[in-house]
Amino acid sequence: MHLVFLGxxxxxxxxxxxxxxxxxxxxxxxxxxxMRKEIATDSALGKMLKKNIETGVLAASEIxxxxxxxxxxxxxxxxxxxxxxxxxxxxAEYLDAVLKExxxxxxxxxxxxxxxxxxxQRILSRITCKACEAVYNLQTNPPKEDGVCDSCGSHDxxxxxxxxxxxxxxxxxxxxxxxxxxxxxYQKRGILTVIxxxxxxxxxxxxxxxxx
Numbered sequence: 001m002h003l004v005f006l007g008x009x010x011x012x013x014x015x016x017x018x019x020x021x022x023x024x025x026x027x028x029x030x031x032x033x034x035m036r037k038e039i040a041t042d043s044a045l046g047k048m049l050k051k052n053i054e055t056g057v058l059a060a061s062e063i064x065x066x067x068x069x070x071x072x073x074x075x076x077x078x079x080x081x082x083x084x085x086x087x088x089x090x091x092a093e094y095l096d097a098v099l100k101e102x103x104x105x106x107x108x109x110x111x112x113x114x115x116x117x118x119x120x121q122r123i124l125s126r127i128t129c130k131a132c133e134a135v136y137n138l139q140t141n142p143p144k145e146d147g148v149c150d151s152c153g154s155h156d157x158x159x160x161x162x163x164x165x166x167x168x169x170x171x172x173x174x175x176x177x178x179x180x181x182x183x184x185x186y187q188k189r190g191i192l193t194v195i196x197x198x199x200x201x202x203x204x205x206x207x208x209x210x211x212x
């Protein structure tokens with residue numbers, strides 16, 4: 001049973017992914033994580049992806065698709081929660097084809113509905129643990145102890161380099177131009193559920209669990 005979390009940056013997809021992984025044991029497939037791992041290798045592809053992330057421009061579908069297909073094949077026996085993919089209609093069609101090759105399909109797509117102004121405030125309040133990459137938001141989902149990661153106890157909580165207003169504007173623009181059409185794409189297939197992402201974290205989780 002595979003799911004997709006669809007929504008703009010900082011809408012809460014990562015937080016809700018962690019909740020479903022803990023509750024139901026999903027394999028969390030984040031293209032952002034896949035790209036950051038590739039960047040860490042300092043390969044030619046990694047350098048190209050780093051430039052995309054630093055400017056807020058979406059990576060080419062061919063590159064993302066290559067990373068994604070490999071990860072799906074390595075985890076074909078698991079229920080996968082796709083976070084941050086697909087980002088375009090052509091990627092959605094590619095995902096359908098890859099899942100079909102692996103004799104599976106998508107069960108449900110959740111669209112995280114939230115306005116741009118709140119996104120700005122959220123992303124500027126976001127911090128990440130450098131040790132385990134857990135993500136927190138100082139407004140909506142802060143660590144239980146100030147400056148300490150709930151997951152691993154690290155004190156190294158930092159803002160990501162791409163969390164600034166200029167890059168955020170590019171990312172939101174890219175989302176509404178290239179990703180938002182997926183809402184209609186999946187709605188026509190009858191597998192789309194719209195979530196009020198402005199609600200408190202626990203309420204958003206409840207909306208998702210009730211819809212499954």
